[in-house]
Amino acid sequence: MDELNEQEAFLARCAIDVEVHALRPDYRALLLVVDGLEPSTTSEAVDDLVTAAERRARELVAERPLEEHPHIAAWRDAYRAFGAKPQRTRNSVEALTRRAVDALPRVNALTDAYNAISVLQQVPIGGEDRTAYRGAARLVRAAGDEPFDTVAGGEPVIEHPERGEVVWRDDDGITCRRWNWRQGRRTALRDDTTDALFILDALGPMSDADLQFAGDALADALRQLGRQVRIARRVVRGS
Template identity: 65%
Template structure:
């Protein structure tokens, strides 16, 4: 059984490497630890998640009726960031772009926790990831990869281990990669499941997203998760480049 994690201690140890600062000095994120989640429990209103997902899908359609997806301001900023560390944004799309594109025809449904953060991502136009905190080994670190960090992935339906490209921006812990290409693909080891009781959520932002808009997205996520247990509590920290 995984050892309990003190939220404040964990968040205080999380860091953004100076090499990422050199790449994008405008980077800002809110890290949120949510504890007290009752496994298998959904919000008291059984239609709340469906309504949130439907609102996100409608919002995406409204946005894309005005601009191409690649010209939406925050998506365009993330495409530039991907190009800066050598990724091809047309082949490996940041998570916000991928979800906004999919939302036109319907967001994927995975599990309640994931469905909520995907919907908040689209509604607030922000890359947002969620992971099982108890699967972490050490703090979350945003760094540029050396290329030898293991990444637990699924390829063609089979579990496999991949490695990032040298210089790629990755989230990692002491055991290896937790998310590749900043916010492109999360790993299998720390994925949220129906048994998750403590979760880490990462809300990523670049200019032109304001600090107020970033905080609003974090607030919306926290509010949406309160129904997952009588003792749900959230601790957050803002990290910057």
């Protein structure tokens, strides 16, 4: 199977569980599978995106409180629907935008690119090392006993979600808790990542056209990070 067919086969197996769809029927995820990334690549274009994202974050805060912006407000409502407290566990786009008002964290060009696009397009984005996946990515409501590989107090630990929590998972356990709140260590992007999965989360205030535009912006940035970058994409909806 060639690389593009393998990417598409992986995407075809990714799914949103019916219980998540029942919670938020307006939810969609745009998934991008990207390989051919060159880990040591730097990019002035990505640096420019980060600067633009920091400027955009300051503009958003000046307009009105962040929690009143439509997509962030929708995510706060979605968190409340499964019992999370959005003031304590903020959705990723809100948390990142708040940080960007001062400065976005600089990690590497790959992580910096998707963080910048998340703020600029006001959409939660998760980035994962796809080689660490076991089976496909699935969005489900947790049973409560699934393992989540994380760090607490500076030490690696295995935690478990609350029953009913919305989580991304694969065959081996949780890859991201509370929809898009915290990603796990096992599938996290690394400095040597060449094959990645990106998840763009959209609720009703974001149109399908705007979701695709955000995906285009991310794809354009990622193509700067390798000479033979290949990208496959798919919008996943619940049913």
